[in-house]
Amino acid sequence: MTAQLHIYDTPEATAHAVAELMLTKANEKEKLSLPYNIALSGGSTPKLLFQLLAKDYIDSMPWNIIRLFWVDERCVPPTHAESNFGMTYENLLKQVPIPVANIFRMIGDADPQKEAVRYSTLLEVQLAMVNGLPKFDLVLLGMGDDGHTASIFPDNLSLLQAETTVAVAVHPSSGQKRITLSGNIINAAVQVVFLITGSSKSSVLRQIIQHESGFEQYPASYIQSSKVAFYLDKAAASQLPL
């Protein structure tokens, strides 16, 4: 993987760089009177980005053309502390003028299998189909300490090539069910951005970027959209060659 690496001093600077990327792309889309279809990840890392977007981009971002989808969701209600939607709502959605009709929540509190089917169908309706797959303009990914991304964990690499675009996954240690995009639809995106910060990710990141022996065990290593870019802080990039 000839990865594009963008490395910044702090998590805040890294989040700012991703926000600027999103603003540039969104403005390009607005000029073409096109939507900007984004799939968001959850977890803790994107919180800073969402807070920044809500604080500093409320007037500049063309929110009316932004359409938000999710990469994955925990099978909990949106009010649950672990809900990705809930985190996004609190840190971004309730603070910016994005039309409610542009928000496509994965329903974590629905039956998982039924929701996977529903969301897969929704993506086919809401996104352009290219080579048989719904095409996102941007997929924003994080990476776990174990090299997972989305809710594709090392013990279930088959989700990377799953037939369906949305699947049910299970967290290997907590047993928590998840709804997740599968690998093929992520790789079909126009652009994939990994937002990764913190030293706890640095070892796995080095193994993936350097293609060290055994790197294939990590789901994040399979994300090879022709336009994948890593946005890293110095801590996450600390084991990469200068």
Ligand code: 6PG
């Ligand atoms: C989730 C995310 C997941 C996340 C990684 C990193 O639902 O947890 O979508 O893929 O990006 O687990 O999480 P942190 O940002 O909390 O390290």
